[in-house]
Amino acid sequence: MTHTFLTFLLVLSVLAASATVARRLDLTPAIVFLLVGIGLALVPGFPPIQMEPEGVLLLVLPPLIYSAGVSMSWREFKWNLRPIALLAIGCVIFTTCAVAIAVHFALDLPWSIGFLLGAIVSPPDVVAPLAIARRLHLPHRILVVLEGEGLANDATALILYRFALLAVSTGTFSLPSATVAFGMILVGEVLFGLLVGWLSLRLRQLAHDPRVEITLSLLTPYLAFWVPEHAGGSGVLATVVAGLYVSWNGPLLISAATRLQGIFFWDFAIWLIEGVLFLIVGFHTRLLMETSKTLQIGTVLSAIAITTSIVILARFIWVFPGAYLPHLLSSRIRKREEIPHWRGITIIGFTGIRGVVSLAVALALPMTLANGDPFPYRDLILLVSFGVIFITVVGIGSTLPFVARTLGVAEYGHFEAKHEREKEIAARRELVTASRKELSRIIKERELPESLARFLEVRHEMRVRALPDAPPKEGEFTPATRGAIMVREIIAIERKQLHKLLREGKITDETRRRIERDLDLEEAVVDNRENNTPL
Structure with missing residues (x-):
């Protein structure tokens, strides 16, 4: 054995x-x-x-x-x-x-x-x-x-x-x-x-x-x-x-x-x-x-x-x-x-x-x-x-x-991938638009507090702004890609601070794991969007 x-x-x-x-x-x-x-x-x-x-x-x-x-x-x-x-x-x-x-x-x-x-x-x-x-x-x-x-x-x-x-x-x-x-x-x-x-x-x-x-x-x-x-x-x-x-x-x-x-x-x-x-x-x-x-x-x-x-x-x-x-x-x-x-x-x-x-x-x-x-x-x-x-x-x-x-088949594949990325951006916009309409209806029907309604609206606005108008060209940095870089840097700063709080005994390991999971998921979202860019 x-x-x-x-x-x-x-x-x-x-x-x-x-x-x-x-x-x-x-x-x-x-x-x-x-x-x-x-x-x-x-x-x-x-x-x-x-x-x-x-x-x-x-x-x-x-x-x-x-x-x-x-x-x-x-x-x-x-x-x-x-x-x-x-x-x-x-x-x-x-x-x-x-x-x-x-x-x-x-x-x-x-x-x-x-x-x-x-x-x-x-x-x-x-x-x-x-x-x-x-x-x-x-x-x-x-x-x-x-x-x-x-x-x-x-x-x-x-x-x-x-x-x-x-x-x-x-x-x-x-x-x-x-x-x-x-x-x-x-x-x-x-x-x-x-x-x-x-x-x-x-x-x-x-x-x-x-x-x-x-x-x-x-x-x-x-x-x-x-x-x-x-x-x-x-x-x-x-x-x-x-x-x-x-x-x-x-x-x-x-x-x-x-x-x-x-x-x-x-x-x-x-x-x-x-x-x-x-x-x-x-x-x-x-x-x-x-x-x-x-x-x-x-x-x-x-x-x-x-x-x-x-x-x-x-x-x-x-x-x-x-x-x-x-x-x-x-x-x-x-x-x-x-x-x-x-x-x-x-x-x-x-x-x-x-x-x-x-x-x-x-x-x-x-x-x-x-x-x-x-x-x-x-x-x-x-x-x-x-x-x-x-x-x-x-x-x-x-x-x-x-x-x-x-x-030249690989070149056509790059062109096709760019077209697919355009359709993906359009689909994401359609999802956000459809959910935004439903959100307006839910806010009115359920009479949500203004603070909660504003929180949900801001989420949609951020998702819309994160979507580029078109796939970036090779080597091009769009606001979305620059934002992804900044988000990754901010997450790294938060990780260091989280580790510091743990070493100082201000939080428990269980608390650290819950916060760390949220940071991991946020970083995974950023990585997923970058890795799916065909160029």
Whole structure:
């Protein structure tokens, strides 16, 4: 037990140091985590650190998927359902088939093994490409499509994985039966996910305690994932649907205290999980090196090169017809939507980074078949999966910013963000105007004292003055931004005085915490407004 805890502390220390390095060097954290994990795994005497595949699939994957679902807008997910489905279902199936065909004819692997390998490496990771895309301020629709794809593609891949694993184990496969089962799993998980989302919100309403509500929110993804997974499904789609349901229906049902604490809790938890996962992928290098000793290095390198090339090319081959054919074949789509620009499609095609789910599924392969024979090509599948992850994370992850800037997509994203900021300012003004009208009515109907009425009116006047007429230009200091700077300085002065009063014994620690919370909330409001400025 002590050894496990010390190992956990070691991983946290490495994670914090790696994140600091990534921030200082302005690199994508996933790349740094992976490279640091590989480097430490090769250090003589470094303790082996591994995670059981079941731990990734059953313990780590549910909160990642659920959190992404809650963060996703159901309205935007619905509006972009066609491109998301084409990528999350169509592209995954297409990539699986392409990999199976390539390795069968190029490496003479059995069809069942080819489809199994294809299902493992077909789903792109959602963490690394989205992190890069957000840093580059890519257009909003690209972010929505990538996030939506990342939510659903694991479900498709895991279902295909189960079918392929069954084919390898039994030596038989029925396409009609698999198609019917695939459809039943999709429908069943959607309905179950809706039920879990509804139940979660109702229980949280009854709790009326932020700590209990956050605990229930943590249990929600496991309930949504484990039950379908145990019943033979993937669990991913049900968890996604539960998250989307909470995202759409939660704002009016979840209290402000719960939301503020929950945002911090989930933000930290997801950052910690994602970082640890990429580190652990690197830590598995030593295990994979031991595995590679039983295979010819030429065979392994050829398999990695072929599979990685097919994985990357298949995505490019799929995204362009998937974007343009619906416009060519449907007049309704042509009237409703603009034809997507080839630059944006190129960026989506260039985000096929594979991640920890592929390695976890590969590691979860059984050691033996049902009859006791060794599982065929297991070591080769492990090494190829790791090779694809390494090449796509480091190769694509490091070149994606250059490609985005070269194509000018990042510049359009900045322009779009400025327009979005203008709409945000307008929305804030509309909120203040609507509440001001209601305030006048309340003051008259309830005959509020003049001092109280004036206090409420001043609050509205201050909120109106804090809103700029337009988003500031780059490097420009508006009255609002200058005011934010001054507010931060004033809060710092008050903090020092508060600490002085505490040391002098004029207030208790409990009083200090209450005052400090008010100062923290005020400073968080200022930081939120500054951080949401796109420029």
